[in-house]
Amino acid sequence: MNSANPVNRRRIQRSRSPPTYKLGDDDDTYVPYVPVAQRRQEKLAKLSSWGRAKNGAQDTQREQEELEDEAKEEEKRREKARKERTLLMEAQDVHSRKAAEDAKKTEEQKATEEEEEILEAIKSRKKLLSDLELAKGIQYTESLKTSWRPPKYIRDRTEQEHQRIREKYAIIVEGEDIPSPIEHFADMKIPQSILDYLKSQRITAPTPIQLQGIPTAFSGRDLIGIAFTGSGKTLAFCLPLIMLALEEETKVPLVRGEGPVGVILCPSRELANQTYENVLTWTSALAKEGRYPPLNTLLCMGGISVSEQSHTMSKGLHIVVATPGRLIDMLEKKKFTFNNCKYLCMDEADRMIDLGFEDDVRNIMSFFKRQRQTLLFSATMPRKIQDFAQQSLIRPILVNVGRAGAANLDVLQVVEYVKQEAKMVYLLECLQKTPPPVIIFSENKNEVDDIQEYLLLKGVEAVAIHGSKTQEERQYAIKSFKSGAKDVMVASGVASKGLDFNEIQHVIIFSMPKEIEDYVHQIGRTGRSGKTGIATTFVNMNTPEQTLLDLKYLLMEAGQKVPPFLATIEDPRAVQGGSLKGCPVCGGLGHGISNCPKLEETQRRQMASHRPQDDGGY
């Protein structure tokens, strides 16, 4: 029965289905593929004819079984192929899904990695200690001891009671053994003459930063104080130094060549000058009563002739208010020493340790010969700068009123779309919104001059201030604006940090600063000490989208109206499904660390090895 032999079968098939192509002359065993179904048909046909012939039921049965086996095999093969195909397809699906996820994840991961790298770099910055302390590994573990104590009835309060007071004023604190908050100036044991003076200035109850910050500083603790613009930080760091100086002077009066007891560092001359004037009024008020000795304060900043200050230098020195450059100069020339200096405060501290002043600050610290109390204050201090600063402080207390970098809620923020060429004309219209005084900010010195010129032409009494003006011009501008002789001050960033002008009704931001912190400081010139004010900001196509996004989030946070053109700006991070947390470096809410304008600016400065003297801290 040859027919059952596969070789024979193949031969039969070969004769019926000639090859469509030939592999080679020697390939005479080649058998073309015949589909199984066709083979089965053929076989069945053959079998039935054979069955009809003679071989009997047995053979037919066997052949039938063979065929069925073959069919089953074939079905199995198909099933397997189907399964394999599905698995393959599934694997492909999974692969492409994973690839898509990976692509997304990689973006996210990349951003996270980049963020971590930058944060690591910030963390690993050399500590804010003097080089001597760093070199010798000097590390203080105890805060400075002071004799000041809160009244007994406050000391007797439980921690829960303290915490309830903090919650009442939205004060957030961090640190060990946090001193108690004190709600009344009288309980802070401040001399009556100062209390009377404050009262005459309608300063009757401490603001939140003062009610927690002053007792903390009085207790000798290192402190990071963050609170809104215009919330009274200056008093919070000046009063403790005045009290410390008073205590030292009362113990052993300082003579010529001795002192200072403490120093206040400011990033600009204007701010140094303003703080100096504040200290003078408070120390004069103190001395008036006759019970307390006079305290001697020196203003140490560029643009002031040292010889003019010989009178101040001829006595023991209690307090120095300084910009970093001139202070280093004076210390190097040994005009005075920090041998007995115990108190170092930095106003607008994030700027001081962040943009170029850092080495100067470290240099200044190297003049201290003993342990000091260190205080840092600002309205804007992103978390990472706080973390960095905290490493350099001793058992620091963090006092935070509101989110660091949030806008003052007493400022009504209006953002308007104004085409570049229409700005000047619109500015005049805008000036009508409120009575004077008004401050106009521009990021560009030439623009500041142009605006002033235009306003003068239009009959508006305007002064201008920026870093390229001489010291006399700057002083004149501030003085005449403060006194009310001039209605409008046009300023570059210089006037935005910490300057406290009376009752500014309206701030106009002619060109939106790239960094949202600058915006917060600028609008913060109005709405001070509990009063309300308006800030109008011009934006247009020239304003970077990221800045607009930061602005949009800031307005939302402050519960302000978001104009439609801002509302429609989409956050690319939301579109990509990324994290929406704010930038830990600049505090901007509309971007992450990887595209932080402040970092870019820092890098630019570093590359240009250029110190931030534009506004004359020196």
Ligand SMILES: Nc1ncnc2c1ncn2[C@@H]1O[C@H](COP(=O)(O)OP(=O)(O)OP(=O)(O)O)[C@@H](O)[C@H]1O
């Ligand atoms: N307890 C108080 N009650 C009422 N007014 C106060 C009080 N303390 C300070 N002030 C007034 O508030 C105004 C703003 O204070 P200050 O300049 O210290 O604000 P700041 O928090 O330092 O603001 P910035 O962040 O802009 O520097 C000043 O005119 C000051 O006299």
